[in-house]
Amino acid sequence: MNEMENVRAALRALAQRETGWEEAPARVESALIEEFRLRKANRAGRARMVWGALAAALVMFSAYSFSGAPAPARPEIATPFFAVPGNDPFERLDRGRLVRVRLPRSSLRAFGLPMNEERAFETVKADVVLGEDGLARAIRFVQ
Amino acid sequence: MWNHPAVRGELDTVTQLADASDEDLLLRMIRGDEAAFTVLYRRRQGALYRFAMRMCGRTSIAEEVVQETFLVLIRDGGRWDASRGTVATWLFGVARNQALRCIDRDGRYAPEEPEMEPVSGEDVFDDLSRAENGEVLRQSLLSLPPHYREVAVMCDMDEMSYAEAAQALGCPVGTVRSRLSRAREMLAEKMRARMGCSL
Numbered sequence: 001m002n003e004m005e006n007v008r009a010a011l012r013a014l015a016q017r018e019t020g021w022e023e024a025p026a027r028v029e030s031a032l033i034e035e036f037r038l039r040k041a042n043r044a045g046r047a048r049m050v051w052g053a054l055a056a057a058l059v060m061f062s063a064y065s066f067s068g069a070p071a072p073a074r075p076e077i078a079t080p081f082f083a084v085p086g087n088d089p090f091e092r093l094d095r096g097r098l099v100r101v102r103l104p105r106s107s108l109r110a111f112g113l114p115m116n117e118e119r120a121f122e123t124v125k126a127d128v129v130l131g132e133d134g135l136a137r138a139i140r141f142v143q
Numbered sequence: 144m145w146n147h148p149a150v151r152g153e154l155d156t157v158t159q160l161a162d163a164s165d166e167d168l169l170l171r172m173i174r175g176d177e178a179a180f181t182v183l184y185r186r187r188q189g190a191l192y193r194f195a196m197r198m199c200g201r202t203s204i205a206e207e208v209v210q211e212t213f214l215v216l217i218r219d220g221g222r223w224d225a226s227r228g229t230v231a232t233w234l235f236g237v238a239r240n241q242a243l244r245c246i247d248r249d250g251r252y253a254p255e256e257p258e259m260e261p262v263s264g265e266d267v268f269d270d271l272s273r274a275e276n277g278e279v280l281r282q283s284l285l286s287l288p289p290h291y292r293e294v295a296v297m298c299d300m301d302e303m304s305y306a307e308a309a310q311a312l313g314c315p316v317g318t319v320r321s322r323l324s325r326a327r328e329m330l331a332e333k334m335r336a337r338m339g340c341s342l
Contacts, residue, residue, distance in 0.1 A: 003327075003331050004324070004327045004328070004331070006331075007299075007327040007330050007331050007334075008299045008327065010280055011280070011284070011295060011299035011300050011330075012299060012300065012302070013277075014277050014280055014281060014300065015193075015197075015299075015300040015301070017277060018193070018196075021192060021193050021196045021205075022189055022192075022193070023188060023189045023192060024188050024189070024191075024192040024205070024206055024209040024210075025206060028188070028206055028209055028210050028213075029181075029184060029185070029188070031210060032180075032184060032210065032213050032214070032217070033177065033180070033181065035214060035217060036177055036180050036217050037177065039217060039218070040175050040177070043175070
């Protein structure tokens with residue numbers, strides 16, 4: 001055997017003679033299984049939270065939809081409807097829904113409306129007309 | 144205790160999974176199957192622990208390496224890419240990164256030079272039956288730079304193929320070959336220097 005083969009054989013022999021290194025201590029397995037359970041529980045909890053939030057959003061969305069919207073407590077002032085860019089303004093809309101949403105005040109600018117720059121981070125109420133396909137067709141801002 | 148229904152149920156599940164491949168176990172584990180994780184852990188932890196011991200030379204670090212490796216599996220098991228190797232080589236790759244991190248964090252492990260009598264024979268590698276020679280070899284291995292140490296441990300001690308080592312290390316097979324050759328040369332030099340004998 002040449003020298004390199006001797007080294008290889010020596011390392012192999014050393015590996016075979018090692019004792020006491022066969023396994024990690026049992027506490028490592030216990031700790032890992034504990035961590036596995038914890039993460040599984042957290043994942044399940046997060047999933048429940050997400051579904052809960054979605055359900056709540058759906059309820060709120062339904063409450064604000066056109067058919068069931070509660071009557072406002074006081075008269076509202078609204079802008080005319082503006083066509084949402086990307087849609088044909090003359091397209092006939094046989095059926096659709098009106099949805100009340102809150103948008104960043106800065107969205108007023110996108111429709112050529114004046115906006116107080118100091119209040120750019122506030123939100124503003126808006127009614128959005130949705131087509132049957134769920135896409136926004138028109139919008140008006142409400143105060 | 145073993146007759147308790149819960150314990151018996153767990154044993155039954157673990158037994159059923161004993162023949163499943165690593166890949167199947169990983170997929171089950173990602174879906175939240177604790178028994179699959181347990182089987183995969185028990186199947187692979189020994190080899191990873193020995194690898195970490197040979198790389199780091201300390202039980203506390205080896206324990207940490209195994210724990211961190213399987214935490215990565217729990218957290219990021221979904222990132223395993225079948226096109227880049229088996230689950231086993233991926234785990235070795237993770238363990239190797241953890242070991243390098245520990246070595247880097249704790250400073251290069253400089254083992255104490257044991258005081259030893261020169262060996263009587265001409266060839267130190269022929270005299271490995273003597274426990275102290277094995278210890279000198281182990282210390283010499285630990286004093287190699289990590290990139291050379293890891294290929295010597297994987298290929299010569301764990302008997303991984305060059306291809307498996309390359310997958311675990313994320314480098315070409317040619318790199319494994321050249322590093323292994325250099326690692327053996329360095330070990331031979333160190334053994335000559337420590338033992339004061341010809342090879």
